[in-house]
Amino acid sequence: MDFYGINPAVLIASLMVASVPIMLAAIGELVVEKAGVLNLGVEGMMIMGAICGFITAVHSGSPMLGFLGGAAGGAVLSVLFILLTQVFLANQVATGLALTLFGLGLSSLLGQGYNGIKPPATKPLPFGPLTDIPFFGRILFSHDAMVYISIAVIAAVWAMLKYTRAGLILRAVGESHDAAHALGYKVVRIRVLAILFGGAMAGLGGAYVSLVRVPQWTDGITAGAGWIALAIVVFASWKPWRVLIGAYLFGGITVLQLNLQASNSFPIKIPVEYLAMSPYLITILVLVIMSSGRGRASLNAPAALGQNFHASR
Numbered sequence: 001m002d003f004y005g006i007n008p009a010v011l012i013a014s015l016m017v018a019s020v021p022i023m024l025a026a027i028g029e030l031v032v033e034k035a036g037v038l039n040l041g042v043e044g045m046m047i048m049g050a051i052c053g054f055i056t057a058v059h060s061g062s063p064m065l066g067f068l069g070g071a072a073g074g075a076v077l078s079v080l081f082i083l084l085t086q087v088f089l090a091n092q093v094a095t096g097l098a099l100t101l102f103g104l105g106l107s108s109l110l111g112q113g114y115n116g117i118k119p120p121a122t123k124p125l126p127f128g129p130l131t132d133i134p135f136f137g138r139i140l141f142s143h144d145a146m147v148y149i150s151i152a153v154i155a156a157v158w159a160m161l162k163y164t165r166a167g168l169i170l171r172a173v174g175e176s177h178d179a180a181h182a183l184g185y186k187v188v189r190i191r192v193l194a195i196l197f198g199g200a201m202a203g204l205g206g207a208y209v210s211l212v213r214v215p216q217w218t219d220g221i222t223a224g225a226g227w228i229a230l231a232i233v234v235f236a237s238w239k240p241w242r243v244l245i246g247a248y249l250f251g252g253i254t255v256l257q258l259n260l261q262a263s264n265s266f267p268i269k270i271p272v273e274y275l276a277m278s279p280y281l282i283t284i285l286v287l288v289i290m291s292s293g294r295g296r297a298s299l300n301a302p303a304a305l306g307q308n309f310h311a312s313r
Helices: 008-018 020-034 042-060 063-087 092-110 128-132 136-140 145-163 165-175 177-182 187-213 225-235 240-262 272-292
Strands: none
Touching (some): 008 020, 008 136, 008 187, 008 240, 020 165, 020 187, 020 225, 042 092, 042 187, 042 225, 063 092, 145 165, 145 187, 165 177, 165 187, 177 187, 225 240, 225 272, 240 272
16 A cells, blocks of 8 residues: 555665665774774765775676675775774874765765766565565565675674673773773774774675665765764664664655655655755754763763773873
């Protein structure tokens, strides 16, 4: 049954696809922040992943190689972040902002000549007759592999942080790097691995934008998705399963406003500009609500977040 020309099954399936880029970027940033590092360069890493993944997919003819290329592009930019913040102990906020600007400029340079080119199609997984199940078939069994991989990554990070020794060490470094160092843990090495993971996830999310969400290359294609991912980490109170909820919330708002723009039967005519602003306005509203609850969100933030570490001090 359609509501004002909007099919609920199609809407839900579409929001699952729309949420993938910010879900991947947000879960990567959550791991980085759990290690005590604040990386504001997510947007730059996402757009580098978008162009690197696009170029790789176009020249190889393989979407999966494109996704790997996108992850590599984000990870390479994160190496620069590691060099500046973990080796030279530069300010993490300033470095992240600079890398975002650098990534936007470099992606524009690399993307020259790729405008108007279509990447190889990313096909949905073949679930056979399961796809034909009324309503649920469209929602659960009509997606490409990355939709399911993104959910699996959320589950894996949740399990790692909660049940494994590696997760305990990562959280210890984020809460007190000096105490972790005193116990013999390699704080810098742990943070380097976390930043590399976060960069790879951001790049993978960016590649999904240019290969699936908007299968083409244009400058600024991520359109602020990296900033939304940063906001979702706060919204999630640094808990992996809440990242999933936050990503679906933003993805649902994005898809709904696109459907409302295309619908001619909706009784209230809302200006297109207001609809386009709605995902970002809702994100700001959610953050305000979260931060107003006696600091409950901030209480869950890692205690050493944004603090540089040097073993000799």
